[in-house]
Structures are given as structure tokens and as C-alpha cells.
Amino acid sequence: xxxxxxxxxxxxxxxxxxxxxxxxxxxxxxxxxxxxxxxxxxxxxxxxxxxxxxxxxxxxxxxxxxxxxxxxxxxxxxxxxxxxxxxxxxxxxxxxxxxxxxxxxxxxxxxxxxxxxxxxxxxxxxxxxxxxxxxxxxxxxxxxxxxxxxxxxxxxxxxxxxxxxxxxxxxxx
Amino acid sequence: xxxxxxxxxxxxxxxxxxxxxxxxxxxxxxxxxxxxxxxxxxxxxxxxxxxxxxxxxxxxxxxxxxxxxxxxxxxxxxxxxxxxxxxxxxxxxxxxxxxxxxxxxxxxxxxxxxxxxxxxxxxxxxxxxxxxxxxxxxxxxxxxxxxxxxxxxxxxxxxxxxxxxxxxxxxxxxxxxxxxxxxxxxxxxxxxxxxxxxxxxxxxxxxxxxxxxxxxxxxxx
Numbered sequence: 424x425x426x427x428x429x430x431x432x433x434x435x436x437x438x439x440x441x442x443x444x445x446x447x448x449x450x451x452x453x454x455x456x457x458x459x460x461x462x463x464x465x466x467x468x469x470x471x472x473x474x475x476x477x478x479x480x481x482x483x484x485x486x487x488x489x490x491x492x493x494x495x496x497x498x499x500x501x502x503x504x505x506x507x508x509x510x511x512x513x514x515x516x517x518x519x520x521x522x523x524x525x526x527x528x529x530x531x532x533x534x535x536x537x538x539x540x541x542x543x544x545x546x547x548x549x550x551x552x553x554x555x556x557x558x559x560x561x562x563x564x565x566x567x568x569x570x571x572x573x574x575x576x577x578x579x580x581x582x583x584x585x586x587x588x589x590x591x592x593x594x595x596x
Numbered sequence: 597x598x599x600x601x602x603x604x605x606x607x608x609x610x611x612x613x614x615x616x617x618x619x620x621x622x623x624x625x626x627x628x629x630x631x632x633x634x635x636x637x638x639x640x641x642x643x644x645x646x647x648x649x650x651x652x653x654x655x656x657x658x659x660x661x662x663x664x665x666x667x668x669x670x671x672x673x674x675x676x677x678x679x680x681x682x683x684x685x686x687x688x689x690x691x692x693x694x695x696x697x698x699x700x701x702x703x704x705x706x707x708x709x710x711x712x713x714x715x716x717x718x719x720x721x722x723x724x725x726x727x728x729x730x731x732x733x734x735x736x737x738x739x740x741x742x743x744x745x746x747x748x749x750x751x752x753x754x755x756x757x758x759x760x761x762x763x764x765x766x767x768x769x770x771x772x773x774x775x776x777x778x779x780x781x782x783x784x785x786x787x788x789x790x791x792x793x794x795x796x797x798x799x800x801x802x803x804x805x806x807x808x809x810x811x812x813x814x815x816x817x
Contacts, residue, residue, distance in 0.1 A: 452684075461674075463677060464677055465676075465677055465680035465681065466680075467680050468673065468676045468677040468680050471673070471676055472673055475673075487662060487665045487666050488647050488648070488651065490661075490662075490665065491653055491658045491659070491661060491662035492653070494655075494657075494658045495653055495654065495658035498655050498657060498679075498680075498683055499655065501680065501683070501684055502683050502684060502687075508802075514639065517638060518636055518637050521635075522636040524636075531651075
């Protein structure tokens with residue numbers, strides 16, 4: 424999974440030569456061998472490296488604050504979205520929904536690597552949601568739909584239909 | 597800028613140490629473990645940093661990284677890698693170990709839980725000839741790892757076994773006034789027992805097997 428995400432990121436960044444990755448450990452942590460230095464280990468570490476290689480530093484945030492916010496959500500992705508229980512999923516979505524209430528992207532008004540990797544990570548959760556749940560997490564759904572239609576992002580993932588027209592208005596029982 | 601911390605919370609040791617090391621200007625507020633500081637999180641998350649823009653950071657590593665960056669020290673790729681390792685590999689083992697040592701009185705089993713990450717750290721340190729994780733100078737990665745490991749490694753009763761490179765590296769940190777000062781604030785000179793009331797409020801750590809039996813995308817029955 425992680426390797427497909429990195430390969431999708433490479434395509435989005437327009438990197439000409441695809442890298443070769445291996446994995447290590449039970450959790451299959453991605454490893455990037457490089458010709459001129461030690462190997463890089465870890466999904467977030469490698470993703471940030473690719474962004475720098477493509478000379479797109481703005482994807483890591485354009486100020487110290489937004490860089491910290493981007494790193495925080497990348498960390499959230501690899502610590503909280505992996506291996507969570509059903510109860511955890513509800514909390515993760517509820518909190519994420521509240522966070523996105525007044526934001527277009529995770530770091531505010533600017534699209535960053537955090538949006539890309541939270542989208543990749545949350546895709547399997549969104550696929551499972553019933554229509555009513557998508558309504559319940561409206562801000563997540565709006566953000567998700569926005570990112571999946573962002574040029575060059577989706578790649579290895581199937582599109583998820585989110586409500587275009589609000590069939591239900593308000594909370595229904 | 598305001599940093600919210602609580603006594604006895606091991607994650608707060610990291611940010612207080614980073615604050616001491618960088619000398620960043622920031623108010624520090626001590627709150628209860630249960631205090632919900634970050635408005636969008638349903639569970640209490642400490643430490644938290646209220647940024648000048650009004651946004652909250654709720655990850656201790658992101659806070660440390662930010663404090664270093666506003667102090668003019670950007671994190672390198674190697675630094676990123678250690679920070680990612682700390683959250684994904686070391687923390688789950690550490691939480692498990694602290695739970696056993698502080699709440700279950702099973703200090704003798706801590707060594708088994710931590711041997712994987714500690715051996716990895718030892719091998720990485722012994723492979724290179726630098727005193728610190730990323731080179732000749734202290735980086736945010738050293739501060740985060742020192743602070744994370746401080747409660748465990750400074751407790752001599754745990755008998756974790758001899759790891760020469762880890763010991764030399766850790767002793768550099770343990771000797772620093774900034775780290776000792778942060779540890780005193782969080783542990784109150786009580787060592788591992790200083791974390792007891794915090795640990796009692798935390799959910800019991802999931803064993804790694806749970807991951808495989810409860811995938812997060814399993815559909816409701």
C-alpha cells in the first residue's frame with residue numbers, strides 16, 4: 424500500500440525516473456535506497472524527500488506554522504489511521520470533520536502533502552461509509568471529494584461517489 | 597504562543613526539553629490530564645501548542661520541530677527519519693513498557709518489550725562516528741528521543757542490559773541542564789512513579805496482534 428502511494432506521489436510530482444523501493448520489518452515500512460547516501464526509511468520521510476527532489480517545497484508548507492501543521496497531519500496519518508479499531512474510526516472521522524469545518528485544506532488555504540497522504544490514508548474508511556454517515560461527516564466528505572478531483576492525485580485509488588445533491592436535509596431519523 | 601502541558605505526562609517532557617534547549621519564547625500553562633485544550637479533538641491531547649495564528653498543534657513531535665524551526669534549526673531528512681521512527685516504532689513499545697513498569701509492577705519485563713527498538717538505536721549509533729543522531733550537533737531528533745527514553749533509561753532498577761552506544765549517547769543528553777530541568781517539571785523527582793496518575797487515565801495499550809484481527813475498514817456486522 425505504502426509503495427503504491429509513493430509511486431502515485433512520484434507521478435503527481437512529475438518525477439521522471441521512478442524510484443525503486445523495498446520494505447523492512449513486519450509492518451512493511453518502505454525503504455528508499457539512494458546512490459549517494461544512506462537509505463531513507465519511512466513513508467513520511469520518503470514522501471518529504473520526493474517533494475524536495477521535485478523542488479516543490481510549498482507542498483510542505485509555506486511558513487514555519489504551516490510546515491508544523493503539515494508534519495502533524497502526516498504523523499497523524501501514520502500513527503492514528505493505521506490499525507485503528509471501529510470505535511477509533513468514529514473518533515478519527517468526528518475530530519477530522521470538526522477540524523475541517525473552517526478549512527479548505529489541512530494547512531488552511533494551501534494544498535499540501537498532508538492533504539495527499541490523509542486522502543490516501545482515509546480512502547478505505549470513506550469507501551465503507553453509508554450515505555447517512557457521509558452526511559454526518561460533511562466537512563470530511565467535501566474535503567475528500569475536493570482532493571480526489573485535484574489534478575493528478577487519485578492514481579491508484581478508485582473514485583468514491585459522494586453526495587452531489589443533498590437528498591436529506593438536516594438530521595433525519 | 598502558549599504551550600499546554602500536564603505533570604506526569606511523558607510526551608510533555610519532550611516539548612519542555614525542546615523549549616529549554618531552543619530558548620523559544622512561549623507561555624507555559626499547566627493543566628489537568630483531562631483538560632480538553634484542542635477544540636476539535638474529542639479526547640484530551642497534551643501537550644498542545646497554541647500558535648500565534650490561533651491554530652493548535654497537538655503532536656509533541658510537531659511542536660518540538662516547530663520550536664526548533666523558529667529558532668533557526670530546520671530538520672534534516674535524517675532528522676525526519678528519526679522522528680518518524682520515534683512515533684511509529686518506539687512510542688508503541690514505550691507506552692507498553694511504561695504501562696507494565698508503572699501500573700503493573702512488571703519492571704522485569706520492560707527489557708523484553710523494548711529490546712527491538714533499543715537494539716536498532718544502538719546499531720544505528722554504533723555504525724557512525726558522530727556523538728549525536730544526525731551528526732556533530734544536537735538536533736530535534738536527539739532531544740525528542742532523549743526525552744522519550746528518559747523515564748525508562750534513567751531508572752537503573754529496570755535492568756535493560758548493556759548497550760554501549762546508546763549509553764554514551766544518552767549520557768550526553770541526561771547531563772544537559774535543559775533535559776534535567778524538563779524531567780524535574782514532569783516527573784517531580786519521583787521517577788517512573790511520577791507518571792502514575794497520568795498512566796491510570798490512559799487506555800491500556802493494544803498489543804500488536806490487535807492490528808491484524810481488527811482491520812479499521814471492516815464493515816459493521
